Each structure stands twice: as C-alpha cells, then as structure tokens.
Amino acid sequence: MRSLLPLALLVAVPMNAGARPRAVVASGPSTGTSGWYARVSPADAASSVHVRTLAAPAARPELEVPDLPDPPRLSAAAPATGPNPTDDPAPSPDQGPPLPASFPGLFPNAVVPADPILAVGPDHVVVAVNSAFAVYSKSGAVLFESTAGLWFLPVLPALGDGTLLPYDPQVAYDHFRGRWILLYAATDAASQSWILLSVSTSPDPTGPWHSWAIEGDRNGTADSGNFSDFPALGYDAAAVYVATNQYAYSSRTFAYAKIRVFPKDPLYAGANPLPWSDFWNLRDPSAPGAMPRSLRPAQSFDSSGVEHLVSNSTFATRAYVTLWSVAGAATPSPELSAVNVPVAPTTAPPRADQKGGGRGTAACPAPCRLETGSGAITSAVSRNGSLWFSHTVADASGRYSRARYVRLDLAARAAVADEAFGSDGCWYFYPSVAVDAAGNLAMVFGRSCVDEYPGIRFTARSTSDSSLEPSVLLKAGEGSYVVPVGIGEQANRWGDFFGAAVDPAGERRIWMVGEYAAGRDRWGTWVGQTEVAGGSA
Numbered sequence: 001m002r003s004l005l006p007l008a009l010l011v012a013v014p015m016n017a018g019a020r021p022r023a024v025v026a027s028g029p030s031t032g033t034s035g036w037y038a039r040v041s042p043a044d045a046a047s048s049v050h051v052r053t054l055a056a057p058a059a060r061p062e063l064e065v066p067d068l069p070d071p072p073r074l075s076a077a078a079p080a081t082g083p084n085p086t087d088d089p090a091p092s093p094d095q096g097p098p099l100p101a102s103f104p105g106l107f108p109n110a111v112v113p114a115d116p117i118l119a120v121g122p123d124h125v126v127v128a129v130n131s132a133f134a135v136y137s138k139s140g141a142v143l144f145e146s147t148a149g150l151w152f153l154p155v156l157p158a159l160g161d162g163t164l165l166p167y168d169p170q171v172a173y174d175h176f177r178g179r180w181i182l183l184y185a186a187t188d189a190a191s192q193s194w195i196l197l198s199v200s201t202s203p204d205p206t207g208p209w210h211s212w213a214i215e216g217d218r219n220g221t222a223d224s225g226n227f228s229d230f231p232a233l234g235y236d237a238a239a240v241y242v243a244t245n246q247y248a249y250s251s252r253t254f255a256y257a258k259i260r261v262f263p264k265d266p267l268y269a270g271a272n273p274l275p276w277s278d279f280w281n282l283r284d285p286s287a288p289g290a291m292p293r294s295l296r297p298a299q300s301f302d303s304s305g306v307e308h309l310v311s312n313s314t315f316a317t318r319a320y321v322t323l324w325s326v327a328g329a330a331t332p333s334p335e336l337s338a339v340n341v342p343v344a345p346t347t348a349p350p351r352a353d354q355k356g357g358g359r360g361t362a363a364c365p366a367p368c369r370l371e372t373g374s375g376a377i378t379s380a381v382s383r384n385g386s387l388w389f390s391h392t393v394a395d396a397s398g399r400y401s402r403a404r405y406v407r408l409d410l411a412a413r414a415a416v417a418d419e420a421f422g423s424d425g426c427w428y429f430y431p432s433v434a435v436d437a438a439g440n441l442a443m444v445f446g447r448s449c450v451d452e453y454p455g456i457r458f459t460a461r462s463t464s465d466s467s468l469e470p471s472v473l474l475k476a477g478e479g480s481y482v483v484p485v486g487i488g489e490q491a492n493r494w495g496d497f498f499g500a501a502v503d504p505a506g507e508r509r510i511w512m513v514g515e516y517a518a519g520r521d522r523w524g525t526w527v528g529q530t531e532v533a534g535g536s537a
Contacts, residue, residue: 234297
C-alpha cells in the first residue's frame with residue numbers, strides 16, 4: 001500500500017456505550033449506541049489515488065458459506081424449469097440501449113478485487129472501490145478523490161498504521177432526503193470489526209459529512225465474538241439498513257446474518273451517540289435449521305413504511321428466495337418478518353474463462369479462471385409495488401454463467417419476470433440493476449469469453465419490450481487477468497458486485513459502473529450512462 005498524505009485530524013469523540021434495556025425477541029431487535037464519531041469534509045482528506053503499483057496487492061478475506069444439500073422436498077410450489085434464458089446476440093447498429101456518456105472511473109489497483117459501485121445525485125456521480133472513492137461531475141471531471149483509509153482515519157486511527165483495511169464499499173444517494181451514504185467494512189478477523197459509515201450534510205458531496213466507526217462485532221451493545229463481512233446497504237423513507245454476514249473470530253466460520261437499522265433523523269443530524277437496532281441469528285422461515293446469508297436490502301422508492309430485503313436459498317438448488325420485511329424502522333421497536341417466495345430454480349455459477357486465461361501461476365494452476373461469486377444477490381430495487389433483484393447463476397448446462405434478474409410482485413409474493421441473460425461461449429457475471437419510475441430497467445454486468453478479455457457490458461428492458469435487449473459494450477477488456485489472491489483458496493478474484501443507479505435529475509437516465517481488465521493483470525473501472533425508452537417517467 002502507498003503511504004497516505006498528511007491529514008489534519010479532527011478530534012474523535014468516543015460514543016456513549018451505555019445500553020438501553022428493553023425486551024429482545026429471539027433474533028433481535030436490540031438497540032445499540034457505540035463507536036467513534038467525527039465531522040469530515042473533502043477539504044480534510046485529499047489524495048491522488050489513480051497511480052498505484054500492483055507489486056503486492058492487498059486481498060480482503062473471501063469468506064463463503066457452502067450450500068446445503070437439497071432436502072427431499074425442496075419446494076412444492078417452485079416452477080419445474082429454470083429462468084427464461086434470454087440469449088445475447090450480437091447487436092446490429094440500431095439495436096441495444098444507447099450510451100450517450102461514459103468516462104474512466106477509479107483504477108488504483110492497490111486492493112484485489114475492485115468491487116466497483118456508484119451512486120448518482122442531482123449534479124454528481126460518486127464511485128467507490130475497495131481502496132478509494134471519488135466524486136465526479138456528470139461530464140466525468142474528478143472533483144474529489146481519496147483513499148477510504150484516509151477518509152475514515154479521524155474515526156478509526158488504526159487505518160493509519162495498516163492494521164486494518166477498508167473493503168466492500170457501498171454507496172447510495174438517498175433521494176428522500178437529498179443525502180449521500182458511504183459505507184465500508186474493516187476487520188482484522190481476529191479481534192476488531194468495524195462498520196465505517198459516512199453521510200453527507202446536503203446533496204453536495206463535496207461539502208461536509210458526518211462519519212462514524214461502529215462496532216461490527218456487537219449485537220446491540222453486547223459483544224458477540226463475531227465480525228462483520230460483506231456489508232450491503234439499502235434505505236427507505238424512514239431508515240438506512242446495513243446487512244452483514246457474521247463470522248466467528250475463533251474459526252472464521254459463518255455464524256449468522258444480521259440486519260442493522262439506523263433511523264434517519266439521528267443519522268442525518270450527526271447524532272453522537274448514534275442509535276441503531278440489530279436483528280441477528282436469522283433463520284430460514286420454512287427451514288429453521290438453515291441460516292440465510294448475504295441479504296441484500298433494497299434501495300426503495302416507495303413510502304410504504306416497510307423496507308424489503310432479499311436473500312437466496314441456502315440450498316444447492318435455489319428454488320426460492322427469502323423476502324424479509326422491516327416495519328417500524330424509525331421507532332424503538334422495529335419488527336422483522338420473512339417469507340419464502342418460489343422462483344425458477346438455479347444453481348451457483350461456474351468460474352469464468354477468458355482470452356489468455358489458460359495461463360496459470362504456481363498458486364493457481366492453469367486454467368486459472370475468474371471467480372464469479374457464489375450467486376449471492378448483488379442488487380435490489382423496490383418501487384411501484386415490485387422488488388427487482390439481480391445475481392449470477394449457472395446456465396442450463398452448468399458450463400457458463402449468466403446474469404439474471406427477477407421481478408417480484410410484493411403484494412402477490414410471486415415472481416412476474418425472470419430472465420437469465422447470456423450466450424454460449426461466454427460468461428456473464430456480477431449484474432446490477434436500476435429501475436426508473438415507469439418500470440424501465442437497465443442492467444450492467446461483466447463478460448469474458450474464450451476469445452474475449454474481461455470487459456463491461458449492459459442491457460435494458462423497457463416496459464414495451466418482451467425481453468432484454470442485445471447487450472452493448474461499455475468498456476472492452478484490454479488484457480488477461482490472473483491475480484490469484486484469497487484466503488483459504490487461491491481464487492482469481494474479480495469482485496462481488498457492479499453498480500447501477502437512476503439519475504434523480506432525469507429518471508430516464510441510468511448510470512452504471514463496472515470492472516474491466518485494464519491490461520495484463522490490472523483492473524480498471526468505467527462509468528457509463530444509458531437512457532431507456534418506454535413508458536412514461
């Protein structure tokens with residue numbers, strides 16, 4: 001890691017760790033207030049992060065949970081066939097969604113993988129990766145950039161000595177309140193676990209922010225002995241939601257999934273101490289011995305008073321998803337409920353080959369294939385009574401991976417659209433979806449083929465389309481990528497998610513970010529914007 005530039009430190013104030021006793025149900029909620037707080041601004045943390053070496057990239061732990069064997073009766077209500085396979089033909093010049101704007105994103109290469117994600121506000125685009133984040137104008141001008149470690153140093157001094165490394169970025173623009181939300185995790189997987197959280201004080205991300213380092217190894221105010229990993233961020237009109245996988249310090253084995261709820265009023269006021277409620281030790285509602293993981297909170301556009309989260313089945317054949325609902329988030333006693341919703345069955349995706357990917361290393365013998373994830377849900381959007389989510393799945397042959405999205409009708413608790421997008425000879429992975437007010441959808445994803453380097457593509461489906469349109473190239477790969485790093489196995493890590501978001505200044509515009517191979521064994525990110533025609537937004 002490169003050395004950090006000097007920073008005029010703000011005073012970090014320890015928060016009140018006192019508990020507020022009240023009844024705790026089986027899996028929560030329990031309230032908590034703890035951590036460290038500071039007010040920061042881009043003027044206090046500025047560094048150039050574009051130029052980095054790849055001599056010894058840092059790798060975050062890859063902690064996956066094996067699927068459970070299929071039970072004798074998986075789901076009587078599940079469809080017998082898989083999702084509708086939508087093939088991705090080579091588009092003619094008049095096919096596919098447009099690409100009126102695109103520009104390079106961050107490419108620091110200090111941490112593997114990149115995990116690119118973005119959010120869009122009225123005048124700005126914020127892009128985050130594992131080691132850094134940046135604020136852009138919508139024309140692509142860099143207005144501010146910083147390492148994540150430097151940004152959160154005022155609230156977590158251990159980031160300055162390399163003891164901890166921020167990873168798994170999440171970023172969102174809360175259109176209800178006109179605030180930006182930035183989130184990272186940091187843990188040594190031995191004794192420290194932190195959720196690093198920042199919120200802006202206005203719609204201008206170049207102005208002041210409130211920041212906290214919040215203990216990730218507590219349930220409410222009680223020590224749990226489990227650290228947080230793979231955070232996912234969502235919001236509705238009342239609260240901000242952070243879902244994490246919790247792993248035991250002693251063994252690094254999965255313990256349970258957790259949901260942390262931050263009511264917006266104290267959060268956006270920069271409360272010190274900052275209150276929250278936790279739900280933990282989550283269980284499958286129809287298979288109590290099964291422990292769900294990798295919940296994805298929705299970025300909500302409805303004001304129903306209920307936030308929805310979604311997670312995949314824990315079984316090898318994923319014939320349902322679990323739909324979680326949090327009500328009363330802004331009260332001292334939020335309530336959590338869950339129901340399993342049948343979907344077309346899928347299985348975890350295979351790893352991806354690539355042009356030049358046949359070469360290997362001592363740590364990853366040929367063919368050293370790209371990791372495509374475990375099939376965890378990578379994005380979720382709730383609006384107009386539906387919840388859309390996306391993830392990577394295996395195709396019918398099990399040889400290739402496809403980018404799948406599903407639309408759930410929340411009232412009917414049923415899937416009303418389900419497409420697995422791809423083509424033979426190529427692997428599609430880490431899709432992210434965004435949906436405008438009219439129900440038009442865009443989806444960005446990575447793609448590699450035996451004759452194609454890893455690049456970024458996107459597709460769309462308007463309300464007048466019968467299926468997804470042919471994909472369009474956002475950024476072509478420029479070399480093969482073989483960087484085998486990981487914990488427990490030497491996986492050729494490519495990440496966990498890409499990002500997509502609707503532009504609040506014009507909802508027909510949807511912005512996207514993804515990762516591509518920027519030359520041999522280097523990753524880069526690229527930002528693009530498309531416009532989906534159809535319906536009325």
